[in-house]
Amino acid sequence: SAACSGRSGGEGPQRPLSGLRRQDFPMIRREAALLLALFAADGLARNPPRSQGNGWRMAHHSFDRTLTYDDTLGDWLASAATMALRDRVQLLPSVPNRYGLLWSKKAIDTKHFEVRFTMSATDNGENKGTFKDGAVAFWLTPDNFATKYDEQAIVTHRSKDWYTGLEAAGLTLLSNRPRFEGLAVVFMTSPRQTVAGLWSDGSVAINSVGELADKALPEHRRDLDWMTAGTQVRVEVHPDGSIIGSVMTLDVQKHLAGSLWGWAADGVTSSFMLSFQADGKVFRDNKNVGTWSMATGSKVNVNIDEAAYVLRFEGSHRAVSEDQGGRQGPALLYGGKDVGAPASDWQVVFRLPPKTFPAHSQAFMGFSGFTGTKSYIEVDLHRLSSKNFDQKTIGEDGSDVLEESIEDWMKVLEEEKRYVSQATQAEAVVRLTSLLSKHVDRFDKAGQKIQSDLGNMEVTLDNIGNDIGNYLAAAQAFSFDSNGFEVEEVRGHLAGIRSVLAKNKNVHDHKISVVHQTIKELKAAGGSGMSTENRLKVEGVHHQASVLEQHASRGSTQTNVLLFVIVLSVAGLGMLFLSRMRYYEKKHYI
8 A cells, every 4th residue: 555655656150069969960961961952053054964973862752771750751651561660661561461652742853863772572482382463663653642642541441451442542553543644663573573664644544563564565574583682773764754774683692702892991992802701701811800791781791800880782893881970981892993883783674765754744752562462572671862963953842951041042053153253253152151141040049949848848747747646646545435535545655755855864964974074084184284265165165064954954844844734634634534424423323
């Protein structure tokens, strides 16, 4: 069908670093990335990029390892069995008959971008001899799926069955609509592991994964063993509307074992060579200096000279370290030199012709999948990186960082291209400085407000805790059988209060005795040899100790008086209860 054929026919105040907290880093990284993107847009306009490597990362459409509440978790819709775990995003669990769904809530607003993700998939060998129908799909569509998805309607469907709820919502194609518009990259397990790419204009319904693969042209479909510990997928959208999809299924363990790699401490130049042995040992100059082991997501754990690293393979030529706090960390270079990724690393699955991607359209990305009817596939996402190469746009909504000033930023940066004289350049610097100052002031005020709100919340929680303690004590002292307070329980609480007050008095008495003893020792040791200033200081300490002792004494007296008043109050209440009981007894007797 033509509808689904893939169109084969054709400078201001700075925030002090000492005030930063770890939870501030994700927001700061997004601010920095967006500001760099704004400045880079102007620079790229005059110096066009030579390669795909010069783009900038779109923070709202990227993540490393997992999504967190203080980072970009709010930018994504996760439903069904999909869940952001501590070290990965679990798209599909190791349970049969489960669905997964993960969609971006924000649009990609650029005509030249790349999406690259790393996933791991396994069936733990339990699919042997059983029917395989598990599948995973990556979607790129102009429709904002997240705004139309109603999870509550699916969950509350009268059948209490998830698939029936999906069917009622019209989401029968791997949790998507059969008449979807956009790109689908599907990873299938039946009849064998296959990857296929297809663009649909939404005019023809596609009712199953198999039908989707059948509608893809033969040159847009490849048999690939994509279920590995770290399969990388790359989807490139070019300004002319063409789309290229590639897959890399590098067996890291086989590639690393028995090979020689350069260790680049600065990530660029090798300092020494390392030999990785098949038994998990690492040698340098024929000396065992560490160990290595595999991790999921095209990663390897390396221990060298008692230092531990997690390195992620970007291809057969290079592995870079993670968790460096944004700094350039060490890297492994195959053969000691970074000669670039070999073309053989990536296998092109499909090439969709120009004008496939609409010229005036935004794009929303998403993932979905099904574990299988009788068997299962477990699929995890370990990394998602989206880069923008369009020199005229940021590529995504940045209003959460720049807020209402985003139009001012774009206006200044657009006018900067016409600044040719020294005077106009100075004016541009002043305007940029003003925008930066306002930006920093806005976030400083937001931080102060958050700090104030947290302080108020802490006071509120303390008050709630005190109220709960009072209610709990009252509930424990009340007897529902006699419809009154138990005298023994009240007496026990009074004894507890007296015990606390007595302990505090003992602590204060001990501290005061220590102060007195210290003063005596000072006088005996060298009071006569002290200067006037030191003698005044000691006398001041003695006076403060005397004042503290008087306060403690008055506090003890007040405590005793308070305890006496409480006892009298309880006794009075007891007398009133007794009087009332006698009254009722006499009335009942008469």
